[in-house]
Amino acid sequence: MKSRQWLAVVPAAGALAVGVAACGGSGSASTASADPGSSASGTVNGAGSTFAAPIYQQWGSDLKKQGITVNYQPVGSGAGVAALANKTADFAGSDPALTSDDKSSIKTPVVQIPMAFGAITVSYNVSGLQKGLKLDGPTIADIFLGKVKKWNDPEIAKQNPGVTLPSSNITVVHRSDESGTTKGFTTFLSDYRAQWKSQIGADKTVKWPTGTGAKGNDGVAAAVKQTSGAVGYVEQAFALQNNFNYADVKNKSGKYIAPTLQTTSAAGDELSIPADLGISSINSQNPAAYPIVSQTFIDVHQDVCTSGMSAGNAKALKAFLNYGLTQGQDVAKQLFYAPLPSPLLSKSKAQIDKIRCNGSAIR
Amino acid sequence: MAASAAAISQSGSLRGSPLSRLPDRALRIVLTALAVAILTLIAFFFIRLYVEARPAFARFGVFGFTFNNDWDVSRNVFGALPLVVGTLITAAVALIIGVPVAIAAALFVTELCPRRARGPLTIMLDLLAAVPSVVYGLWGVFVLIPKLKPAEQWVTDKLHFIPFIGGASVAGPNYFIGGLILAIMILPIVSAITREVMATVPADHKEAALALGATRWEMIRTAILPYSRAGITGAAMLGLGRAIGETIAVTLVIGNAPRIGSHLFDQGYTLAAVIANEFGEAANNPIHRAALIAAGLVLFVLTLLVNAAARVFINRRTALA
């Protein structure tokens, strides 16, 4: 185990490490300046989405200098919403918009704030297989249904002429927790494979017909990294961090698109925005967009103080959200998440002003 | 003697005045209250768990919940059979691997090894129990799973004619790895109790066998093993109880797939692992929460039955001794 296995799995870790270190440095440098309501200090407890965890944790460590402590528990979107509902968290990170079931389980009114977009990559760990394997929705569905079992299956081969595919077995890795990443991914699959839609469906957790379950985007990344022949779906930051190879995925316009900052941003551009901002950016109509892009939200109680926060901590929460929608957007970009397009950004900012403490505005 | 002591305390100490007996009374009351409190706590514990689990039992039936092969969180359908089966498979693997080794180690330490090596060997065997579960899990994930995968594949290829074991494509985390880690974790307790049971074998039995010209092994076979069979069975059952309830190490290496695996080297799930993984998000979904607490209750009843059986076996032997 000592060195061989690790080396085989992370052939070019160095390159990414350099890139990541560079952007980490600039991230903290750009955030030294304080934010309008900067006198706030306090503790904010958040929980939820692992998809967006890199951003929230980075924002948290940026705000530490201002005396704001952000404890973000990356436990999955499902657990985040549950934690918001039973008030063990002050805010929930959730990738999918709140459903009516979610809202009724939370009982008190909630404010839903879009924060960023991220691409869900189909990452694989197959020796001899480079980045940019071309896959369409039906094929990915068949892999996760357990119907396509080998990497050189004709279904994969016919989309990748000229690529030598190994005959090794495919090991599917999926989430075991209730996850927004899963909801995004299964929504994508349901749109392309009738069998997926009828048999499995799209939800934060589904009954997977095959594969290993792992907790969180990081857990899936870890399992993919440790298993040769594995394929899993993780947010792009996790794929880049671990130097995974990921697939170019065919979008609605029939083009194979690699996930990049541009193709991810493109998915956020032509969205219809409902009144509660409950957007969905999966399978965008934009021909330039990567098809599996998910939005991510922060959900808070409309009156945070009657839900258990002190006035001081409420102020800190507001400062955190403000930071996220101002300088934080650049930080997100450095982590390969797409910032909100400006029409959506101003609507998001307006949501923050709806938050109350014991009925009055927070200032 | 005990009776006379009690008599003295009943009549009060020799110089006793009613006032000096006050602390005595107080102590008695406090200690009794503690004992009552413990019983109350345990009763409350069961009742609360049962009340919380009831919605799941009411919806699916106790039988339906335990034996339906469908654990589907998104449809709110909870049949725990895949978890029960996973728990039983891993526990069985643990017993098959762990118990013979544990008994052999106990025999070696009590009967065969040089007297001077006995102490250190015992301590080392017991230290296996001191390693925390999460550390076994860490080791399992980063050492056992990758190291053993080729060996597992070799075994399943060679034994392709045996159903459930042969002809599989080995998944990284799987039932077998879970069982193997459990085998290591139950080894010290099974071995320790077996040692204790063997220590109760009367020296006359052993000496008689040796005097009749038996070799060491024949003495073990004819004098020790028959005498301590019940106790060893009890020890194995205690190990089984431990294996069923173990959570964290198994959670890390079982593969977290809520379906019945098609072979020994397939991913699965256990009752305890499902609770550890899903409880955080279930807290707010009443039926999911009830189902997980019900899983805890099923787990608890399983361990209770196994432990009760173990106690019967062990007590029967020590009562004879």
Add this chain to the structure above:
Amino acid sequence: MNAVLRPVSKARKRRDLAMRASLGLATALALVPLVLVLGYVAKRGLGAWSWHFFSTDPTGSFLGDPGGIKSAILGTILMVALATAISVPVGVGVALYLTEYGKNSWFAKAVRYFVDVMTGVPSIVFGLFVFIVLILSGGVGGYAGWKGSVALSLLMLPVVTRSAEVVLLLVPHTLRESALALGSPRWRMIAKVVLPTALPGLVTGSLLAVARAAGETAPLLFTAAIVNGTSLNLGQRMNSLPVQIFTDVGQAQDRLVARAWGAALTLVVLVLLLTLVARYMSRRSRLT
């Protein structure tokens, strides 16, 4: 037994030798995992150890320095200390009731039986119970260190009680009787004779329970939760070594996995030290 009476044949000798050898081999086999686990933990763990590792909190930063395990060490110490402060007095108290007052009454038997039952309860179920009673039902806030302690003390209680009872029963009756015969009231007899005599044994039992609790993850998952920062306030959520390891194991990044090994080594050293001290105490005990 017929075979036994004949002179020892070569075949029997061979068989004896073979069986002895295989028993020895099996014992060696049993020790292989111990050597491997400790070896790996020591090797990988030492690589992660540094002053920085022990003096900083986990940062949770996705890109930069992941930080160390200070909050996890302090959290474990504080929560286990509180759990000990709860479970040892209660456990020894119940054991005293059983040996000095209850003896063989039906009530004492019931207590004994149910304490035994508690020993078999999987630790995750204790975590569930505390979550239901102290967090879900509301009233006393969310996750907190003291709730983790309560879950741990439920786990320790039966261990302490049973081991204390065994030790207290070993205190010779003659000692008790002579104290009473000298006119000492029962409480003084317990305080001045029984407890001091049994002390080393009580300490051993308690230390073993502490060692067990320090390594437990499952009861803390839904009670003390996962945080990065150090908190010395048991009313707030707290980090702990096992939970920190559990979270880091599931991470893809090598530096977080390295932290898991480093934390594992710390935990193992802590637990093994406690276990060895406990054994040393039990050797020094005059009772056995």
